[in-house]
Amino acid sequence: MTDTTMRDFKSDPIVHTPSPSLPPPSSSVGVIGWMRRNLFSSPINTLLTVLGLYLIYLIVPPLFNWAFWNADLAGDSREFCDSGGACWVFVKIRLTQFLYGFYPEAERWRPNLAIGLGLVALVYCLIDGVPWRKWVALFLLVLYPFVTYFLLSGGVFDMPLVETSKWGGLLLTIVIAVTGIVFSFPIGILLALGRRSNMPVVRMLCVGFIEFVRAVPLISVLFMSLVILPLFLPEGVTFDQLLRALIGVTLFSAAYTAETVRGGLQAIPRGQYEAADAMGLSYWKSMRLIVLPQALKVVIPALVSGSIGLFKDTTLVLIIGLTDLLAMVQLAAADTGWIGYVKEGYVFAAALFFVFCFGMSRYSMYLERKLHTGHKR
Amino acid sequence: MAVNAQDAAPKAALLYDAKFRSILYQIITLVLLIGFIAFLATNTISNLEKRGIATGFEFLKHPAGFGVPFSLIEYSEASSYGRAFVVSVLNTLFVSACGIVLATILGFILGVARLSPNWIIARIATVYVEVIRNVPLLLQILFWYVGVLSALPTLRESINIGDSIFLNNRGFYTPLPIAEPGFMAIPIAFLIGIIATSLVSRWAKKRQEATGEQFPVFLTGTGLIIGLPVLAAIVTGFPWTMEYPVLKGFNFRGGFVLIPEFAALLFALTLYTAAFIGEIVRAGIQAVSHGQTEAAHALGIRPRPTMRLVIIPQAMRVIVPPLTSQYLNLTKNSSLAAAVGYPDLVHMFTGTVLNQTGQALECIGMMMLVYLTISLSISAFMNWYNARIALVER
Numbered sequence: 001m002t003d004t005t006m007r008d009f010k011s012d013p014i015v016h017t018p019s020p021s022l023p024p025p026s027s028s029v030g031v032i033g034w035m036r037r038n039l040f041s042s043p044i045n046t047l048l049t050v051l052g053l054y055l056i057y058l059i060v061p062p063l064f065n066w067a068f069w070n071a072d073l074a075g076d077s078r079e080f081c082d083s084g085g086a087c088w089v090f091v092k093i094r095l096t097q098f099l100y101g102f103y104p105e106a107e108r109w110r111p112n113l114a115i116g117l118g119l120v121a122l123v124y125c126l127i128d129g130v131p132w133r134k135w136v137a138l139f140l141l142v143l144y145p146f147v148t149y150f151l152l153s154g155g156v157f158d159m160p161l162v163e164t165s166k167w168g169g170l171l172l173t174i175v176i177a178v179t180g181i182v183f184s185f186p187i188g189i190l191l192a193l194g195r196r197s198n199m200p201v202v203r204m205l206c207v208g209f210i211e212f213v214r215a216v217p218l219i220s221v222l223f224m225s226l227v228i229l230p231l232f233l234p235e236g237v238t239f240d241q242l243l244r245a246l247i248g249v250t251l252f253s254a255a256y257t258a259e260t261v262r263g264g265l266q267a268i269p270r271g272q273y274e275a276a277d278a279m280g281l282s283y284w285k286s287m288r289l290i291v292l293p294q295a296l297k298v299v300i301p302a303l304v305s306g307s308i309g310l311f312k313d314t315t316l317v318l319i320i321g322l323t324d325l326l327a328m329v330q331l332a333a334a335d336t337g338w339i340g341y342v343k344e345g346y347v348f349a350a351a352l353f354f355v356f357c358f359g360m361s362r363y364s365m366y367l368e369r370k371l372h373t374g375h376k377r
Numbered sequence: 378m379a380v381n382a383q384d385a386a387p388k389a390a391l392l393y394d395a396k397f398r399s400i401l402y403q404i405i406t407l408v409l410l411i412g413f414i415a416f417l418a419t420n421t422i423s424n425l426e427k428r429g430i431a432t433g434f435e436f437l438k439h440p441a442g443f444g445v446p447f448s449l450i451e452y453s454e455a456s457s458y459g460r461a462f463v464v465s466v467l468n469t470l471f472v473s474a475c476g477i478v479l480a481t482i483l484g485f486i487l488g489v490a491r492l493s494p495n496w497i498i499a500r501i502a503t504v505y506v507e508v509i510r511n512v513p514l515l516l517q518i519l520f521w522y523v524g525v526l527s528a529l530p531t532l533r534e535s536i537n538i539g540d541s542i543f544l545n546n547r548g549f550y551t552p553l554p555i556a557e558p559g560f561m562a563i564p565i566a567f568l569i570g571i572i573a574t575s576l577v578s579r580w581a582k583k584r585q586e587a588t589g590e591q592f593p594v595f596l597t598g599t600g601l602i603i604g605l606p607v608l609a610a611i612v613t614g615f616p617w618t619m620e621y622p623v624l625k626g627f628n629f630r631g632g633f634v635l636i637p638e639f640a641a642l643l644f645a646l647t648l649y650t651a652a653f654i655g656e657i658v659r660a661g662i663q664a665v666s667h668g669q670t671e672a673a674h675a676l677g678i679r680p681r682p683t684m685r686l687v688i689i690p691q692a693m694r695v696i697v698p699p700l701t702s703q704y705l706n707l708t709k710n711s712s713l714a715a716a717v718g719y720p721d722l723v724h725m726f727t728g729t730v731l732n733q734t735g736q737a738l739e740c741i742g743m744m745m746l747v748y749l750t751i752s753l754s755i756s757a758f759m760n761w762y763n764a765r766i767a768l769v770e771r
Contacts, residue, residue, distance in 0.1 A: 041494065048498050346516060
């Protein structure tokens with residue numbers, strides 16, 4: 001008889017204690033595991049990873065060397081650019097022209113003040129829960145354009161007049177973009193409402209305008225404002241070149257805004273319109289209080305991407321002879337003392353545009369998350 | 378009393394009657410519009426008289442007197458303005474068509490790459506899309522034109538491949554086949570190949586529905602479309618001669634030349650639009666619920682057919698409408714040719730021709746008409762395609 005058979009099971013029960021789990025194999029956790037899952041999960045994936053790394057090797061180190069490692073920033077003439085990389089000296093000495101165009105040096109505090117004022121008001125409006133937010137927004141939309149106009153062009157309060165032909169560089173780019181965005185917004189909303197109106201004449205007019213403008217390129221609209229507008233005006237009335245471009249850009253952008261807003265209007269359930277009618281609200285009140293707040297919220301991402309598009313499209317004014325940022329780069333590159341350094345200018349302009357557009361797109365993503373009130377799944 | 382009140386109400390409130398007001402508003406709008414147009418018209422007529430410009434399309438018959446660096450049809454300085462117009466329209470269409478094809482291919486690759494399980498590939502695609510989308514197209518065109526293509530070797534130092542292909546900063550030169558009698562057999566064979574393929578695919582579909590047997594339609598189709606023209610070429614004894622570019626004086630003569638203006642425009646348009654198409658494709662694929670993939674796998678369908686038969690057909694419904702507007706954008710953006718001097722509709726017709734003749738109204742009108750036609754045709758085609766692939770609801 002062995003020991004086990006004699007065992008008293010009641011007083012000494014066998015408790016099964018599972019041995020502790022082994023740690024996962026080192027190849028499936030940590031950096032190695034991540035790499036196995038994301039980079040080398042199959043032969044094809046491994047090949048793609050190698051190709052991708054090779055592509056990065058081809059592009060990134062030379063680019064880094066060109067833009068930073070071998071670049072020249074010190075000095076103030078072409079002779080200082082001898083290390084074979086990018087010659088940022090070119091950008092450095094032209095910087096004020098890239099930013100202000102031919103705006104007189106003594107008066108540059110005016111655009112600085114105008115843009116600073118706008119930026120402060122804008123940032124203030126973008127922060128949640130600050131007092132007087134509504135009034136600051138109203139100032140920004142109603143008063144600020146006039147303040148800016150008088151600040152920039154002068155002629156009042158002892159400020160010398162600065163002709164619009166001297167505005168240029170990034171300043172002009174911002175002026176055109178902001179004017180286009182601000183003015184095209186109300187026009188676009190009106191066009192969108194007109195397109196959904198019950199009145200056939202108004203509807204056809206709006207459809208005709210929107211479809212016509214959307215079918216032709218911006219450049220042709222700008223050309224039109226350049227060659228056709230003087231023909232349309234009575235004799236003696238002349239328009240500022242910048243104003244013509246602004247009208248073209250605004251009308252062009254209004255047609256696109258209208259289509260975006262129309263999408264939002266269509267996304268609002270019929271019940272909302274009917275409820276507004278049932279409350280006895282007039283057409284404009286029901287639009288202002290019930291329909292548009294909901295419709296615009298839906299289309300904010302699309303509106304921002306439209307604004308980004310408009311910001312990029314402002315470069316087209318260089319074709320009709322205005323000196324925006326890109327045109328200033330072109331002009332600077334044509335300088336005989338700096339032949340061959342146009343690439344640096346383009347990269348600088350591209351970086352500026354990238355910062356603006358990328359910032360706007362990130363903000364719109366944030367806004368989308370914040371405003372989404374649970375309608376989406 | 379009650380009857381009286383009802384009778385009186387509409388009379389007192391004629392101005393508050395919705396129908397009456399609507400008609401009134403429309404009449405006011407119409408009157409204002411007509412007045413505005415009349416105002417513009419009188420101004421225009423008096424302005425035109427003052428400048429001594431005769432309106433009308435007579436000028437299209439006059440000789441243009443300027444040359445173009447790139448033309449798909451026969452054109453010389455003695456050709457008329459009308460011919461110049463046709464050249465410019467064809468150039469616009471040519472660069473747009475090339476751009477649409479290339480941007481679609483690159484865009485689909487990018488869209489799939491952004492969703493790739495491979496981390497590096499997905500990151501590269503993301504960086505590409507973000508950088509390209511946030512930089513103005515005009516800047517990109519100028520970058521390619523001024524920054525890259527002008528850095529190519531000069532005429533004397535052309536890159537020479539086998540004395541037939543040359544690359545320098547004036548363009549990319551390749552031999553051009555010149556048709557000889559009997560050449561028409563090849564395009565005809567190509568057409569027959571396409572028709573035969575569509576017939577085969579129809580028959581294969583019917584057979585598969587009846588018997589469940591599959592037929593390698595893709596391979597057969599490729600064989601027919603490529604094989605038949607090759608066969609035709611062999612049978613007719615290669616009915617063409619090659620015209621080689623030869624350096625004569627200050628430039629190459631003969632052969633086919635791709636000018637740098639065209640290359641810069643095409644490069645920039647393709648790369649730019651592809652970034653947008655990539656985003657559209659990514660959104661379209663992501664819009665197909667994951668349950669579809671799981672259901673397909675549960676049915677035992679392998680990953681590749683799942684993609685081809687389940688995911689892509691559903692994604693296409695989401696992709697096609699925004700893709701249409703990208704195609705339209707690309708066509709309209711081709712007008713940026715004006716910045717580099719590719720002779721397209723805007724640069725050549727509303728630029729050079731308008732400046733020479735002063736016929737602003739006619740030139741701008743014709744240009745807008747052409748763009749309207751192109752836009753409407755692309756929309757119509759894509760709407761037809763969209764309707765074909767749309768969900769058939771019972």
